[in-house]
Amino acid sequence: MSTIITIAVQDILPDRESILRAQGITDNGRVSERIGGSVDEAIGLFEQLAKPTAITREISAADFGLIYHGLGRNEQPGPIEGVYRDGRHLLVFAATVGPTVSAKISELFAIGEFVLGNCLDAAASEGADRISTRLETMFAKTLIARGIPDDQTVVFAYSPGYCGWHISAQKALFGFLRPEQIGITLRESFLMEPLKSISGALIAGPREIHIFEGTYPFCAQCRTQPCRARIDALKH
Amino acid sequence: MELLKKIKESIYNGEDAEVRILTEQALADDIPPRRILDEGLIAGMTIVGGKFKAHEIFLPDVLLAAKAMYAGMDVLKPHFLKGGMPSKGKVVLGTVQGDLHDIGKNLVGIMLKGAGFHVIDLGNDVTPQRFVDTAVTEQASVIGLSALLTTTMPVMKQVVDLVHDRQLTGQIRVIIGGAPVTEKYARDIGADAYGFDGINAVECVEKLLKQV
Numbered sequence: 001m002s003t004i005i006t007i008a009v010q011d012i013l014p015d016r017e018s019i020l021r022a023q024g025i026t027d028n029g030r031v032s033e034r035i036g037g038s039v040d041e042a043i044g045l046f047e048q049l050a051k052p053t054a055i056t057r058e059i060s061a062a063d064f065g066l067i068y069h070g071l072g073r074n075e076q077p078g079p080i081e082g083v084y085r086d087g088r089h090l091l092v093f094a095a096t097v098g099p100t101v102s103a104k105i106s107e108l109f110a111i112g113e114f115v116l117g118n119c120l121d122a123a124a125s126e127g128a129d130r131i132s133t134r135l136e137t138m139f140a141k142t143l144i145a146r147g148i149p150d151d152q153t154v155v156f157a158y159s160p161g162y163c164g165w166h167i168s169a170q171k172a173l174f175g176f177l178r179p180e181q182i183g184i185t186l187r188e189s190f191l192m193e194p195l196k197s198i199s200g201a202l203i204a205g206p207r208e209i210h211i212f213e214g215t216y217p218f219c220a221q222c223r224t225q226p227c228r229a230r231i232d233a234l235k236h
Numbered sequence: 237m238e239l240l241k242k243i244k245e246s247i248y249n250g251e252d253a254e255v256r257i258l259t260e261q262a263l264a265d266d267i268p269p270r271r272i273l274d275e276g277l278i279a280g281m282t283i284v285g286g287k288f289k290a291h292e293i294f295l296p297d298v299l300l301a302a303k304a305m306y307a308g309m310d311v312l313k314p315h316f317l318k319g320g321m322p323s324k325g326k327v328v329l330g331t332v333q334g335d336l337h338d339i340g341k342n343l344v345g346i347m348l349k350g351a352g353f354h355v356i357d358l359g360n361d362v363t364p365q366r367f368v369d370t371a372v373t374e375q376a377s378v379i380g381l382s383a384l385l386t387t388t389m390p391v392m393k394q395v396v397d398l399v400h401d402r403q404l405t406g407q408i409r410v411i412i413g414g415a416p417v418t419e420k421y422a423r424d425i426g427a428d429a430y431g432f433d434g435i436n437a438v439e440c441v442e443k444l445l446k447q448v
Contacts, residue, residue, distance in 0.1 A: 023295045034250070034297040109342050112306060114299035121339050169385060189334030189387045223415065 004182055007052040007095075011134050014043060014126035035115065042119035046097075049104055050124070053182045054095035056139075056202075064090050064201060066175055070160075070169030078164025081213040087203040088152050091139055094179035095131040096197035097124055098232055104108035124196040129226075132157040132198055139202045154207040156230065159200035160190075164218050165226065171201055207234045239265065239426035240276040243308065247280025248287075252307040260313040269315040270322060273352070277308045285435050297329060298434070302350040309349075310421040323354035325445045326376035330358035330366060332391035334378070337384035340414060340434075341368070344380060346443060352428025364394040371408050378441050380431075383414040392417075393425040409444040 019039050025031060031039075055064060057216045064084055068074070102122045108117030118231070136155040141216070143153045167190045174186045177199075184197050193200065203209070211231055239262050246254040255277075260335055270350045284301040287293045305366055331341050338360045345355045356374055357368060367379050379399070383389045392412050399408050409428040412421075422430035428444055431437030 025294045026294070032297075035302070038296065087409055100369070105339070109339075112303055114342075114346060115296045118295065118299060118343070159385075167385065171419055181334065187334060189385060190387070191334065191336060193336065195336060221418070 002029075002055050002057045002181065005054045005056065005135075005138070005197040007054060007131060009047050009050045009052055009132055010125065012050075012052055012097075012127045012130035013047060014123045016040070016043070016129065018126045019043070019119055019122045022126065023118065038115045038119050041116055042123045043114075045104060045120055046101060046123040046127055049098070049100045050127055051098035052095065052127070053098070054093055054131060054135060055179050055182045055184075056091050056093045056135065056184040057177050058089070058091045058178070059201075061085060061087060061090060063176075064092070067092065067169060067172040067201075068165065070166065070172045073165030073166035073168050075166070075216065075218050078216065078218075080158050080163050082212070083156075083158065083203055083205075084201070084207050087205045089143055089148070089204040091202045091204075092173055092177050092200070093132075093135055093157075093202060094112060094173070094177055094182070094184050094192075094197065094199040095128070095135065096182065096184050096192075096194050097131070099122060099183070099194040099195075101127075102195045108211075128196045128198050132159070132200065133200075134203060140215060145202055147199050148204075151206055153204050154234070155202050156210045157200050157202050159198060161220070164216060173199055184226050196234060210234060237275070239267065240272065240279070242421070243272070243276030244280035244283065247277060247301050247304050248283055248309070249303050250297065252300075252304040255304040256307045256311055259308040262335055263311070263315065269312050273309070273322065275310055277305050277312075278350075278352045281305050281352075285347070285351070285438065288435050295434075298344045299343075299346065301335070302346045305350050321354070322352075324352045324442070325378065326354045326356065326374055327378040327380055327441060328356045328358065328371045328374065329380040330362035330367060331360035331382045331384075332388050332395070333361055333363045334391065335383050335385055335388040336360045337382070337414075340384070341380075341382035344413065344431065344437045345433045347438050348380075351438045351442070353438075353441065358407065359441060364391060364398045367395050367412070368402060368408070370400045372402075373405070379408060379410050380437065380441070381412045381414075381427075382409065383412070383417060386416045389414070389416060389421065392421075392427065396426045409447070411443075411444065413438050 140155045160169045411429040412427045413431040419430040429440040
């Protein structure tokens with residue numbers, strides 16, 4: 001059975017630093033008052049317009065394997081195969097911040113408010129990513145409440161489009177989960193609408209299952225490498 | 237000329253209201269509109285582009301400068317009667333069929349306009365036929381393609397192939413960009429250039445237009 005979850009926007013609110021980082025401004029970069037003001041305004045707009053919603057459904061490793069392999073277009077080899085096979089509890093998810101934020105971004109660009117539009121776009125992307133972090137925490141708590149030992153409940157999210165998992169696998173994921181129930185649809189190109197939506201699987205197990213090296217051929221193409229920081233945190 | 241220098245500085249500082257006032261003043265002082273455009277507005281954006289490339293300023297600074305430039309161009313537009321605003325060339329821009337991501341494409345469009353190009357933005361989910369038909373109708377020299385998904389990148393090759401099939405190779409150049417796109421991919425599909433960010437896209441388009 002699927003579960004629909006309404007997430008409090010305050011739980012996924014992006015911070016200033018992440019929005020600036022998305023625009024190439026690191027901690028040591030100069031930020032004018034004007035640009036800082038736009039960042040703050042973007043966060044305010046995101047808080048006002050975002051309607052974060054998720055749909056989740058637990059799944060066996062065997063059934064997840066069918067989703068993972070999807071249309072057979074994954075990179076071979078890839079790390080997720082090992083992760084899910086060793087995972088103890090799995091759940092597939094899809095989530096969105098809602099269509100209103102994307103509409104506002106388009107409107108801001110159309111009226112020449114480029115900085116605010118770009119900041120809001122960065123805020124929305126960061127907010128969408130934070131939904132998966134929130135879902136990780138929620139799933140871990142659910143498992144602990146069921147009496148699953150702590151050391152079996154390290155939960156990480158994995159998404160199509162990353163780590164060799166081809167985005168076409170979303171077709172099988174959508175078939176299983178039916179995210180249309182929360183307004184997320186999938187195009188033939190495997191693009192999700194609304195744009196600021198995410199999908200994937202939460203895999204829970206001992207921390208070792210999530211540790212892999214970033215030495216796959218496709219790792220070199222990955223601009224963000226979100227896996228590295230969390231794997232490094234597991235190692236220490 | 238002091239006024240043109242002030243316009244350049246105001247562009248760099250992203251002061252759109254000031255650019256508007258200074259541009260109006262320059263016109264009132266009988267400075268030719270073309271000179272205001274070239275030596276004030278575009279010259280200011282050229283400095284901005286250089287500073288961005290040198291990592292001295294960042295994307296939001298460039299966007300503020302672009303907004304300031306547009307403010308100046310709005311003042312100048314009515315003063316270019318015949319043939320409209322002069323431009324360095326026409327670029328047809330869009331996100332390819334099946335894809336709706338448009339932020340990167342928008343940023344490239346903003347920077348191309350800021351550099352003095354006439355940009356015809358077709359939006360997103362654009363078919364190969366529409367790209368090429370528009371380029372032909374508008375007599376554009378460059379088609380710029382954006383894709384954010386590996387599944388929509390193949391449409392870029394369809395555009396390149398269509399340009400070739402309609403014997404427009406050399407007359408219309410194709411530049412591609414987007415997160416999953418690489419220089420190698422551009423070479424593999426026969427595109428003329430790959431732009432890794434907005435400023436780089438402007439440089440590439442300028443080089444392409446020298447070849448046409």
